[in-house]
Amino acid sequence: MKIGILSDTHDRLPVIEQAVERFNAEEVELVLHAGDFVSPFTAMPLAKLDGEFVGVFGNNDGDRIYLTRRFETIGPIHLGYHTFESDGVRGVLMHEPKSIDALVASGHYDLVVYGHTHEIDLREGPCVVVNPGEACGYLSGRATVVVLDTATMKPELIDLRI
Secondary structure, eight states, rough: OEEEEEEOOOTOOHHHHHHHHHHHHHHHHHEEOSSOOOGGGGHHHTOOOSSSSEEEEOOOOOHHHHHHHHHTTOOEESSSSEEEEEETEEEEEESSSOOOHHHHHHOOOOEEEEESSSSEEOOOOOEEEEOOOOSTTTSSSSSEEEEEETTTTEEEEEEEEO
């Protein structure tokens, strides 16, 4: 199974559209968004995903009620953090990097996903850590997402055009 991972899209619709196209082309079955959608209209391109969608709110997501409403048919957006299991992978999804090392050391998770820093962080091991960087590309000048194959647990960083 393939999992698509993105974060910090910050309303940049053309890049979100590229991410969706890439995830669909890669036959991604689950997309994790680690927060900072910002506006409810980001639901429009994400509605075109072929796979399931799960997100968490970020610190810049202002209108959480309308974001939740716009994503009702796409997938849930959770407060704080969200734990999940998919294809035998036990994961936790969050926006801000809280207790990453403790989560890794706990042995309870195979995958820890976070955002917020706008910096790429890919760590392989018994517990894979993924911060896909910023999909928006506003701070770094680089728009990135990740595809993770659960068979190999190797994260593939993908650069998008900005």
